[in-house]
Every structure is written in C-alpha cells, then in structure tokens.
Amino acid sequence: MIAIDVGGTTIKGALVDAAGVVRATEIAPTPRPGAERTVLEVASRLAAAAPGVGTNPVAVGIVSPGIVDPGGVVRIAVNLDWRDLPLAQLAEDALGLPAVVTHDVRGAGVGELRCGAGIGVRDLAVVQLGTGIASALVVHGELVVGAGSAAGEVGHLPVIPGGERCACGQEGCVEAYASGGAIARRYAARTGRPATAEQIVGLLGGDADADAVWAEAITALGRGVLSIVALLDPALVVLGGGVAAAGDALLEPLRGSITGTLTWRECPPIVVSPLGAEAGRLGAAVLAFERAGIPVDAASWRRA
Numbered sequence: 001m002i003a004i005d006v007g008g009t010t011i012k013g014a015l016v017d018a019a020g021v022v023r024a025t026e027i028a029p030t031p032r033p034g035a036e037r038t039v040l041e042v043a044s045r046l047a048a049a050a051p052g053v054g055t056n057p058v059a060v061g062i063v064s065p066g067i068v069d070p071g072g073v074v075r076i077a078v079n080l081d082w083r084d085l086p087l088a089q090l091a092e093d094a095l096g097l098p099a100v101v102t103h104d105v106r107g108a109g110v111g112e113l114r115c116g117a118g119i120g121v122r123d124l125a126v127v128q129l130g131t132g133i134a135s136a137l138v139v140h141g142e143l144v145v146g147a148g149s150a151a152g153e154v155g156h157l158p159v160i161p162g163g164e165r166c167a168c169g170q171e172g173c174v175e176a177y178a179s180g181g182a183i184a185r186r187y188a189a190r191t192g193r194p195a196t197a198e199q200i201v202g203l204l205g206g207d208a209d210a211d212a213v214w215a216e217a218i219t220a221l222g223r224g225v226l227s228i229v230a231l232l233d234p235a236l237v238v239l240g241g242g243v244a245a246a247g248d249a250l251l252e253p254l255r256g257s258i259t260g261t262l263t264w265r266e267c268p269p270i271v272v273s274p275l276g277a278e279a280g281r282l283g284a285a286v287l288a289f290e291r292a293g294i295p296v297d298a299a300s301w302r303r304a
C-alpha cells in the first residue's frame with residue numbers, strides 16, 4: 001500500500017504492508033506551486049521500489065491539508081495553492097491503482113481509531129496541535145465529515161472575546177493562541193526573542209514570558225476541548241501534532257483548566273497520541289487498504 005502525507009513543507013510517503021510494516025519511504029520538499037506533481041512522483045517512486053522489497057501495492061492513500069471532499073477532490077488548500085484539485089483521480093490516472101484522499105487531521109483520526117489510542121473507542125475526539133489546530137471527531141464509530149467537508153475545525157472556535165486576530169479573520173480563535181506558530185509568535189512579540197514552541201516549553205518554570213504565553217495557550221485550548229466535550233461527550237480525547245510532544249507540561253495544566261471549569265460532569269480522559277507524527281500516514285494506509293477492499297487488522301500494527 002502506498003501511503004502519502006502531504007504537508008506544507010514536506011511530502012512523506014511510505015510503502016506499508018498488510019502487517020503495518022513500512023517497507024520503503026520517500027520524502028520530498030513541498031514545492032509551491034506544483035505540489036501535486038511531487039505527490040505523484042513520490043507515489044511513482046514508491047511503486048517502482050515495491051518489487052525490490054517484495055511487496056505489491058494495490059491502492060494509494062493520501063492525506064492532505066485543506067478541505068477535502070469525500071470524492072477525493074481538494075476543494076481548497078491555501079498553503080499548497082490547491083483549489084478544486086481532483087487529487088484522487090490524478091493519482092489513479094498516474095499509477096493505475098485505486099486512490100483515496102482525505103483531510104490530514106481526519107486521516108490522523110483514522111490512524112488513532114484503527115491503530116492508536118482510539119482502538120475500540122466509539123466516541124472519540126482527536127485534536128491535532130501543529131502549525132494549525134483541527135480535530136477529527138468520531139461519533140458512534142464514524143468520522144464526522146460535515147455538509148461541506150469542514151467539520152472539526154476546533155482551531156477556529158472564538159474563545160477569547162476581543163482576542164487576537166486569527167489568520168481566518170475572526171478574533172480570539174483557539175488557533176491564534178495555542179498552535180505551535182501562535183505560541184512562537186506570541187512569545188517573540190512579548191520578548192523580542194525568536195523561539196520555537198518546543199524551545200518555549202523547555203523554558204517553562206524559569207521564564208515568566210514563556211509561562212504566560214503557555215498559560216494563555218492552555219486557557220484557549222481548554223475552552224476548545226471543553227466545547228467538544230460539551231457537544232459530543234467523547235469517551236476519550238487524544239492530542240496529537242508537534243505541540244502535543246510537550247507531554248505532561250501540556251496535559252496536566254490542560255486537565256486542570258478543563259476540570260476547573262466543568263461543574264456539571266467529569267472530564268473524559270485526555271491523552272497524548274502514541275502514534276506521533278505517524279498518525280496521518282498510518283490512517284492513509286488503513287484507508288488505502290479499505291479502498292482496495294482488503295481487510296486489515298490495523299490494531300496489531302502497534303506492535304509492528
């Protein structure tokens with residue numbers, strides 16, 4: 001199976017067999033414009049490499065940012081200059097294999113549901129904290145896509161009245177405070193010192209500006225997660241993406257923020273993804289097997 005994760009900076013592809021073993025990988029920088037050609041080249045190189053590693057891909061799974069409709073058309077992906085791009089059809093034509101394309105965060109949701117923290121969970125929220133913030137919402141075992149394929153945009157819940165302007169045009173969005181980019185931007189604005197979100201986490205406890213920026217990120221994110229909990233009552237909330245690598249520095253204050261607000265019910269368990277950056281690509285592989293009509297026991301992939 002060919003699984004590809006299209007990101008704003010890199011396109012990462014893998015040949016994944018039915019046991020979940022990665023047999024080969026390909027990575028390329030994301031050009032702009034022309035990213036779709038690189039996606040197809042990465043897929044073609046993996047297909048060409050397959051016989052040499054004793055495997056035979058029968059479908060392609062691709063996860064992409066933006067708004068992706070169920071037919072595999074990327075309606076809009078601003079960072080890639082894509083608009084109404086029929087990516088699934090392009091991949092089928094280029095490779096002669098069935099292809100499936102889904103939103104990257106929903107792909108990560110499939111990964112968590114089938115081979116990550118969400119195995120056996122029927123009501124699940126997977127919140128990806130990366131350059132942006134979005135969620136995959138699973139209700140009764142089904143991913144919620146929405147009428148316009150835009151469900152789960154928790155990053156654009158306005159949670160800080162009169163707050164900072166978000167890239168989307170609203171004020172006070174979760175994403176404007178708690179994404180990796182927002183944490184770095186807000187710290188630099190306070191201190192004049194550039195630092196990545198990861199470096200800022202490393203400063204916690206010894207740098208009052210880092211503590212303040214982090215606390216505001218936690219408040220905004222807590223309100224976003226609280227909204228999901230109130231609306232959908234998930235059994236589990238999984239945090240993925242780069243900011244989730246902060247681990248307990250994120251989990252403990254986030255749980256405290258939510259439980260301090262919730263008066264009328266308990267907060268569901270909140271955990272960090274065990275799949276890390278692999279969640280989207282694993283989800284793409286699962287979807288590709290489904291597209292090919294091949295049943296796989298992805299739950300066993302955790303041991304692979």
Ligand SMILES: [Zn+2]
Pocket residue numbers: 155156157166167168169170173175176
């Ligand atoms: Zn926004």
